[in-house]
Amino acid sequence: MRALITDLYELTMAAGYFEAGKTQERATFELFVRKVPENRPFLIAAGLEQAVDYLLQLRFEEEEIAYLRRSAPLRGVPEAFWDYLRGFRFSGDVFAMPEGTPFFAGEPVLVVRAPLIEAQIPETYLLATIAFQSMVASKAVRVVECAAGRAVIEFGTRRAHSPEAGVLAGRAAYIAGCAGTSNVEAGYRFGIPIYGTAAHSWVQAFPSERKSFEALQSLLGEGTVYLIDTYDTIEGARQAAALGRPLWGVRLDSGDVVGLSREARKILDAAGLKDAKIMVSGDLNEQKVCEIVRAGAPVDAFGVGTELATSADAPNLAAVYKLAEIDVLGIKRYTWKFSPEKTTLPGAKQVFRFADRDQIGCHWECPGPNSEALLKPVMIGGRLVQELPGASRSRDYCAQAVRRLALPRPVRFSEDLLALAERARVKFDSAQERSS
Amino acid sequence: MRALITDLYELTMAAGYFEAGKTQERATFELFVRKVPENRPFLIAAGLEQAVDYLLQLRFEEEEIAYLRRSAPLRGVPEAFWDYLRGFRFSGDVFAMPEGTPFFAGEPVLVVRAPLIEAQIPETYLLATIAFQSMVASKAVRVVECAAGRAVIEFGTRRAHSPEAGVLAGRAAYIAGCAGTSNVEAGYRFGIPIYGTAAHSWVQAFPSERKSFEALQSLLGEGTVYLIDTYDTIEGARQAAALGRPLWGVRLDSGDVVGLSREARKILDAAGLKDAKIMVSGDLNEQKVCEIVRAGAPVDAFGVGTELATSADAPNLAAVYKLAEIDVLGIKRYTWKFSPEKTTLPGAKQVFRFADRDQIGCHWECPGPNSEALLKPVMIGGRLVQELPGASRSRDYCAQAVRRLALPRPVRFSEDLLALAERARVKFDSAQERSS
Numbered sequence: 096m097r098a099l100i101t102d103l104y105e106l107t108m109a110a111g112y113f114e115a116g117k118t119q120e121r122a123t124f125e126l127f128v129r130k131v132p133e134n135r136p137f138l139i140a141a142g143l144e145q146a147v148d149y150l151l152q153l154r155f156e157e158e159e160i161a162y163l164r165r166s167a168p169l170r171g172v173p174e175a176f177w178d179y180l181r182g183f184r185f186s187g188d189v190f191a192m193p194e195g196t197p198f199f200a201g202e203p204v205l206v207v208r209a210p211l212i213e214a215q216i217p218e219t220y221l222l223a224t225i226a227f228q229s230m231v232a233s234k235a236v237r238v239v240e241c242a243a244g245r246a247v248i249e250f251g252t253r254r255a256h257s258p259e260a261g262v263l264a265g266r267a268a269y270i271a272g273c274a275g276t277s278n279v280e281a282g283y284r285f286g287i288p289i290y291g292t293a294a295h296s297w298v299q300a301f302p303s304e305r306k307s308f309e310a311l312q313s314l315l316g317e318g319t320v321y322l323i324d325t326y327d328t329i330e331g332a333r334q335a336a337a338l339g340r341p342l343w344g345v346r347l348d349s350g351d352v353v354g355l356s357r358e359a360r361k362i363l364d365a366a367g368l369k370d371a372k373i374m375v376s377g378d379l380n381e382q383k384v385c386e387i388v389r390a391g392a393p394v395d396a397f398g399v400g401t402e403l404a405t406s407a408d409a410p411n412l413a414a415v416y417k418l419a420e421i422d423v424l425g426i427k428r429y430t431w432k433f434s435p436e437k438t439t440l441p442g443a444k445q446v447f448r449f450a451d452r453d454q455i456g457c458h459w460e461c462p463g464p465n466s467e468a469l470l471k472p473v474m475i476g477g478r479l480v481q482e483l484p485g486a487s488r489s490r491d492y493c494a495q496a497v498r499r500l501a502l503p504r505p506v507r508f509s510e511d512l513l514a515l516a517e518r519a520r521v522k523f524d525s526a527q528e529r530s531s
Numbered sequence: 532m533r534a535l536i537t538d539l540y541e542l543t544m545a546a547g548y549f550e551a552g553k554t555q556e557r558a559t560f561e562l563f564v565r566k567v568p569e570n571r572p573f574l575i576a577a578g579l580e581q582a583v584d585y586l587l588q589l590r591f592e593e594e595e596i597a598y599l600r601r602s603a604p605l606r607g608v609p610e611a612f613w614d615y616l617r618g619f620r621f622s623g624d625v626f627a628m629p630e631g632t633p634f635f636a637g638e639p640v641l642v643v644r645a646p647l648i649e650a651q652i653p654e655t656y657l658l659a660t661i662a663f664q665s666m667v668a669s670k671a672v673r674v675v676e677c678a679a680g681r682a683v684i685e686f687g688t689r690r691a692h693s694p695e696a697g698v699l700a701g702r703a704a705y706i707a708g709c710a711g712t713s714n715v716e717a718g719y720r721f722g723i724p725i726y727g728t729a730a731h732s733w734v735q736a737f738p739s740e741r742k743s744f745e746a747l748q749s750l751l752g753e754g755t756v757y758l759i760d761t762y763d764t765i766e767g768a769r770q771a772a773a774l775g776r777p778l779w780g781v782r783l784d785s786g787d788v789v790g791l792s793r794e795a796r797k798i799l800d801a802a803g804l805k806d807a808k809i810m811v812s813g814d815l816n817e818q819k820v821c822e823i824v825r826a827g828a829p830v831d832a833f834g835v836g837t838e839l840a841t842s843a844d845a846p847n848l849a850a851v852y853k854l855a856e857i858d859v860l861g862i863k864r865y866t867w868k869f870s871p872e873k874t875t876l877p878g879a880k881q882v883f884r885f886a887d888r889d890q891i892g893c894h895w896e897c898p899g900p901n902s903e904a905l906l907k908p909v910m911i912g913g914r915l916v917q918e919l920p921g922a923s924r925s926r927d928y929c930a931q932a933v934r935r936l937a938l939p940r941p942v943r944f945s946e947d948l949l950a951l952a953e954r955a956r957v958k959f960d961s962a963q964e965r966s967s
Binding site for chain 1: 540607651691697714719841
């Protein structure tokens with residue numbers, strides 16, 4: 096049911112490859128990000144689980160094929176192609192950086208090696224899956240760093256780019272170190288901790304703030320978080336303090352949160368509620384979190400929504416999925432694209448992480464035991480090599496990988512890859528001349 | 532299956548309202564955008580069809596309820612609430628601006644009037660649905676305007692915030708005037724025209740550019756669009772011209788497209804292909820489209836992707852869903868939130884569009900035949916009032932509404948609404964004092 100979530104040209108090309116007899120050619124496509132946005136020292140890979148799930152389940156249903164047959168560019172395509180599409184399964188190999196891996200511009204984060212058509216059709220879906228979650232994870236890792244040990248909860252579903260994007264944003268943010276999300280479906284589907292107590296409408300739905308607080312306390316007990324800024328934050332803090340235990344604490348969602356959190360702290364402390372916590376939310380991002388932390392505000396947790404779930408300062412990654420080589424019955428052809436601004440290097444690659452640098456090399460290189468090959472086998476022959484780790488283990492992996500990552504980190508091409516590129520270029524130029 | 536795509540606090544509050552005996556209270560919530568982003572003279576409403584579809588189908592499945600019962604904040608909730616959730620249906624009323632309606636900051640674009648719990652639970656999903664599609668539509672209407680009659684195709688799925696966001700971005704862009712989308716699922720699901728022929732990988736998958744062009748022409752005939760910038764744009768244009776008819780035209784995806792389109796035009800014309808068209812794509816937005824059009828470049832169509840599908844210069848709308856009033860057995864209580872930066876006006880509203888201004892008034896006002904009430908009944912008692920118009924008719928509606936919209940357009944509150952707000956404030960203050 097997701098097979099049609101793709102750009103039409105993937106299917107037009109599939110039909111063309113089929114017509115041109117290219118079903119036996121094996122292609123290697125590489126997914127990488129051309130440029131890392133400002134204010135991101137590195138990116139965090141995420142979305143692999145959804146990408147693999149898609150590849151494992153990719154089928155064209157009869158009704159979808161009927162629709163394609165009626166569509167203008169595919170109307171003349173011979174019956175044999177539709178039969179091919181009916182039997183379509185992804186039978187290829189996937190290599191990828193594990194979710195949570197820090198990566199840099201130009202480094203393939205996912206590699207697909209499959210019969211040409213099988214590798215081409217998933218392009219759009221894979222890009223939208225990996226680029227989006229990696230974008231959110233890369234923003235989240237910054238917010239978490241700025242929070243300096245205080246919990247960060249992802250709150251952004253309402254402003255996400257569709258409800259489903261909100262679910263996946265919660266997942267990506269968690270992998271990158273958030274403590275959890277407000278999105279219940281993300282909890283249900285991925286086992287992520289979920290958080291949330293009450294909104295301003297709760298306070299408003301009762302005849303007075305105090306009555307709303309009493310009702311909340313009776314419902315949630317030790318989990319009670321009073322939202323104290325609906326009418327007047329200081330007065331709200333007093334009402335919360337007056338109700339005493341049980342409570343978790345209070346949340347501020349507007350105003351000068353540094354000053355207000357100090358006032359609220361004093362009020363809570365004066366009421367003997369020294370262990371009551373203060374959470375802050377409301378249009379936060381990593382800079383604001385940094386400022387609040389640096390100001391020494393007595394804040395125990397942050398709720399970060401819109402800017403995190405939409406990566407507002409860099410709301411897309413320049414992710415591409417490029418053909419690196421084609422293997423026709425064992426003979427390799429290395430592929431290039433050298434438009435002025437958009438040159439890519441040919442050949443299937445591997446990314447090697449050394450203590451002090453990354454090296455992008457040919458996939459067959461063995462630069463020795465001091466480096467780790469970041470692209471791991473994920474699927475072989477259309478099947479999972481092993482169970483994927485899931486969001487929680489990916490989160491642990493991410494924390495460890497970020498901790499170990501020495502920065503700044505040059506990213507270099509290997510000698511072998513540069514030599515291969517040069518040979519491929521010479522060969523390509525002569526082929527173009529022959530055919531003109 | 533979408534019931535859990537919500538913020539946890541919606542469900543916590545639902546449990547609390549249930550406990551507090553508030554199942555008979557009827558609430559009116561209003562969804563509006565606090566602030567229109569820069570470079571958007573107005574916003575375009577979109578997403579209503581998906582919002583309504585969600586409300587019609589909203590159910591909690593047994594497995595989802597089992598998950599909620601295990602979740603920390605809901606663990607102590609009495610059995611009666613879970614029974615309530617098992618039988619949950621949205622039985623309320625919805626008023627909304629039709630998709631394609633231009634709107635402004637502070638104007639409710641969707642109003643939900645329902646038993647309090649039924650109105651509260653959908654908040655997150657409704658916001659993520661309406662705000663996202665309205666955001667994309669509001670960007671698209673600008674791009675289409677800048678294209679000054681040339682076709683604009685939405686190309687952005689690969690950079691969208693998840694594959695599903697790509698589908699919905701294609702829909703929203705079409706409503707706002709795009710000619711179609713590359714997203715096949717958007718075509719399948721919503722009947723939107725779909726476009727797409729071949730990528731750079733197609734050109735690379737053949738031993739030479741020329742062979743790839745021949746294969747494309749043989750596949751697509753009059754629909755052939757040669758992508759000519761894989762290696763050298765001018766040489767690509769020559770190869771395309773040499774192949775002659777049939778073709779639709781060529782596409783440029785990089786470089787100085789103004790200059791290159793002129794060169795390509797000359798080459799095509801010289802080959803007698805005056806009716807062959809030129810399409811331009813590659814990191815476009817409304818400003819670049821304007822520049823290309825103003826430079827008089829011979830461009831017939833634009834493919835606009837990333838910046839459109841992610842609304843890159845304003846990647847979220849400050850959309851909120853606020854409680855306006857509560858009706859307890861016929862007695863109304865008007866609700867306020869007056870935190871410093873975020874004041875809202877109480878009372879259920881209507882938006883009246885006059886020739887030269889908009890007026891936000893009380894929902895019962897009748898300001899006369901020279902104005903149109905923009906919020907129309909969509910659902911009554913949980914049922915659709917009438918079939919929604921679908922993407923194509925919404926697109927016609929949008930074009931007409933935008934054409935008729937005189938700008939600049941002041942947005943004022945009515946006298947009655949301001950008077951109601953003042954009365955509500957006085958009443959509220961005395962209630963707070965009594966309860967303290």
